[in-house]
Every structure is written in structure tokens, then in C-alpha cells.
Amino acid sequence: MDLPVVDLAPYLDAAACGGGGGGGGGPDRRAEEEVVALCAAVSGSLRDTGALLVKDPRCSAEDNDRFLDMMERYFERSEEFKRLQERPNLHYQVGVTPEGVEVPRSLVDEDMQEKIRTMPKEFQPYTPTGPDPKWRYMWRVGPRPTNTRFKELNSEPVIPEGFPEWRKTMDSWGSKMISAIEVVAEMAAIGFGLPKYAFTSLMKQGPHLLAPTGSDLQRHGSEGTVFAGFHYDLNFLTIHGRSRFPGLNIWLRNGQKMEVKVPVGCLLIQTGKQLEWLTGGECLAGMHEVVVTKRTLEAIDLAREQNRSLWRVSSTLFAHIASDAMLKPLGRFAESSHVNMYPPVCAGDYVEQELSVINLKGKTSGYSQALVGANKTMSFML
Numbered sequence: 001m002d003l004p005v006v007d008l009a010p011y012l013d014a015a016a017c018g019g020g021g022g023g024g025g026g027p028d029r030r031a032e033e034e035v036v037a038l039c040a041a042v043s044g045s046l047r048d049t050g051a052l053l054v055k056d057p058r059c060s061a062e063d064n065d066r067f068l069d070m071m072e073r074y075f076e077r078s079e080e081f082k083r084l085q086e087r088p089n090l091h092y093q094v095g096v097t098p099e100g101v102e103v104p105r106s107l108v109d110e111d112m113q114e115k116i117r118t119m120p121k122e123f124q125p126y127t128p129t130g131p132d133p134k135w136r137y138m139w140r141v142g143p144r145p146t147n148t149r150f151k152e153l154n155s156e157p158v159i160p161e162g163f164p165e166w167r168k169t170m171d172s173w174g175s176k177m178i179s180a181i182e183v184v185a186e187m188a189a190i191g192f193g194l195p196k197y198a199f200t201s202l203m204k205q206g207p208h209l210l211a212p213t214g215s216d217l218q219r220h221g222s223e224g225t226v227f228a229g230f231h232y233d234l235n236f237l238t239i240h241g242r243s244r245f246p247g248l249n250i251w252l253r254n255g256q257k258m259e260v261k262v263p264v265g266c267l268l269i270q271t272g273k274q275l276e277w278l279t280g281g282e283c284l285a286g287m288h289e290v291v292v293t294k295r296t297l298e299a300i301d302l303a304r305e306q307n308r309s310l311w312r313v314s315s316t317l318f319a320h321i322a323s324d325a326m327l328k329p330l331g332r333f334a335e336s337s338h339v340n341m342y343p344p345v346c347a348g349d350y351v352e353q354e355l356s357v358i359n360l361k362g363k364t365s366g367y368s369q370a371l372v373g374a375n376k377t378m379s380f381m382l
């Protein structure tokens with residue numbers, strides 16, 4: 001089974017003509033029907049696979065390359081240099097996270113480990129043995145709230161010295177990928193029968209993070225090395241541009257494991273836990289891992305031949321629900337039979353308790369521990 005590729009252009013065209021699939025006088029009937037069908041394809045794929053490939057004419061391969069070139073140069077700098085951008089007191093939500101800090105959920109969550117044991121052998125994820133050996137850089141994109149209870153999640157950016165193009169490159173690629181996510185979020189809302197702005201209105205001033213991972217394939221390039229252990233993303237929707245090295249495996253709702261191939265010019269969208277919450281489990285957060293596979297090894301050989309960087313940089317952006325907004329099942333999803341698993345919670349409180357579990361934030365309060373217990377789903381478990 002291949003993931004569907006949805007071209008966002010017809011929706012963007014219809015929106016520019018005052019249509020946009022949500023009603024309101026589109027240019028012609030056929031175009032409107034096409035848009036409605038695309039919205040259904042978006043919501044259907046997010047529900048059934050937890051993922052989706054999209055083409056957005058506003059996100060070019062050149063933008064993606066400029067970003068990857070700069071991040072390769074950054075990750076190639078010494079550990080000592082990169083640690084100057086480390087901000088553990090801000091829960092690593094800006095600046096760099098060194099290798100060996102972020103813990104994959106499957107390493108610490110006993111329920112998840114139990115569920116993994118019940119999976120057919122061929123679909124089981126690799127077993128991580130410790131924290132992830134990947135670095136990461138977190139760059140906050142878009143307007144920040146002037147008044148928030150969650151200051152650490154909405155902190156000032158960190159810019160490494162010697163990269164004068166940093167802000168422009170990160171903001172430009174980050175805002176383009178957010179624009180793509182916003183369109184997907186509108187289309188998904190329409191496809192689910194919710195008001196068009198049901199999700200995007202909650203995303204306004206969210207702590208969206210351009211969060212590329214950097215993995216040193218020279219040091220950790222043997223087959224089976226787990227760069228990011230089996231986990232779900234705690235945010236709303238994740239978007240990945242192209243990486244120069246493959247290695248991402250995702251799990252479909254039916255439990256099947258799938259190696260992702262992102263065609264040139266496409267972007268990969270994955271469902272996060274906040275979308276699961278807002279849809280009362282109609283969509284489940286997509287489980288995934290990043291591992292050195294045979295295809296990664298082939299890409300390493302080619303990069304060596306062509307004298308290119310051996311840092312695997314991901315083009316990951318985490319789109320979030322605003323920290324001070326409430327997560328709770330929306331519209332018809334409030335009637336879901338699983339609604340008890342998704343008690344109302346402030347998005348910022350939810351994010352902080354998840355960060356605590358994966359070792360990015362200090363202690364966790366009794367309240368948040370209760371929340372961890374309330375929700376222990378995995379993408380193919382409902």
C-alpha cells in the first residue's frame with residue numbers, strides 16, 4: 001500500500017477564487033467537487049494511515065535544499081560549539097538538543113513495550129537500548145503570544161554565531177511548511193465534517209517548531225542503528241520535507257509497518273497526539289522510528305562517492321495547538337465512545353508532561369502523571 005499524494009494546488013486555487021471547499025461560490029461545480037474529494041482524501045488518509053504525502057506549489061525543492069545545506073554545515077561543527085546553543089532550562093524547546101538526551105517513549109513506557117510484544121514479528125520496531133543518538137535544533141516559527149502561562153514553550157530564539165543567514169533561512173522554510181500544514185488542517189477539518197477553521201483557529205500563535213534532527217552517519221552508520229526509537233509525536237501535525245538519507249518507518253492504523261519513500265517535490269505529513277485528542281481517537285497519533293536501513297547504506301555510499309556531508313538532516317516541523325488553548329474532542333467527536341480517554345486539558349500542560357516523559361523537562365507533577373495514565377493508546381490499538 002502506498003500513501004496517497006494529494007496536490008494542494010486545486011484547494012489553493014479555489015480558496016483564491018473565494019471557494020476553498022467550505023462552500024461559498026467556487027469558480028465552477030466540477031472544481032468544487034474536486035476540492036471536496038481532495039478534502040475527503042486528506043481526512044481519510046490521516047484516519048487510516050496516520051500519514052499523507054502532499055505537493056504544495058509554494059514549497060520548492062530549492063528552499064528545502066538551502067535549509068538542508070545550512071543545517072549540514074551547522075551539525076558538522078564541533079560538539080563544543082553546538083553546546084553553546086543548548087538550553088535545558090527551557091526544556092530544549094529552543095536551540096540544540098545534543099545526542100543522548102531525548103529518550104524514545106518506547107524505552108520508558110511499559111504499556112507500549114507490552115503492546116510491541118504482541119505485534120507480529122515482522123512488524124515489530126527495533127528495540128532502542130538508550131536515549132536517541134541524534135542531535136536536534138529547535139527553531140520557533142511564527143508569531144508568539146504576548147501573554148501565556150507557558151513561557152518556556154514560547155521562548156526567544158537562539159542563533160548560532162557565524163551563520164548570518166540563519167534567521168532568514170529558518171523562518172522562510174519554516175513558514176512555508178506551516179502554510180502547507182494550515183491548508184492540510186483546513187482540508188482535514190472539511191473532510192471530517194467540522195467547520196473549515198476548527199483546527200487552524202486553535203493553531204494561532206502555537207509554539208510551532210522547525211526541529212531538524214542531525215544524525216552523524218560516519219559515527220553511527222551501521223545497519224540497524226536506531227536514530228529515533230519507536231514513538232509518536234506529541235504535537236498536532238508533523239511535516240517533513242525531503243531528507244537526503246532515508247530511514248523513516250511508519251506504522252499504519254492496521255498495525256502494518258511501512259518504509260516511507262517521499263517522492264521528490266513532496267512533503268510528508270504525520271498525525272500527532274494533539275490531533276488524536278481533538279478527534280477523540282478518530283485519528284490516532286502515527287507511530288514511527290528512524291533506523292539505518294539498507295537504503296540508508298546505499299545513500300551513504302553515494303554521498304561518499306560524491307563527497308557530500310554524512311550528516312543525515314531531517315526537515316521536520318512540529319505544528320502545535322496554542323499552549324493556552326484546550327485540547328478536547330471537537331464537534332461530533334465529543335460523542336466518541338473513547339471520549340473518556342481524552343479529558344479536557346490545556347495544550348501547554350499536556351506538552352509539558354509529555355516532555356517530562358521523554359527527558360526534555362525536569363520533574364512532572366501529580367496531575368500530569370494522572371494524565372499520562374489516562375491516555376495510553378497506540379496508533380493501531382483502537
Ligand SMILES: O=C(O)CCC(=O)C(=O)O
Pocket residue numbers: 213228233243248288289290314315316
Ligand atoms: O529524523 C527524522 O526523520 C524524524 C525524527 C522524528 O521522528 C522526530 O523528530 O520526531
Ligand SMILES: [Fe+2]
Pocket residue numbers: 228231232233288
Ligand atoms: Fe517523531
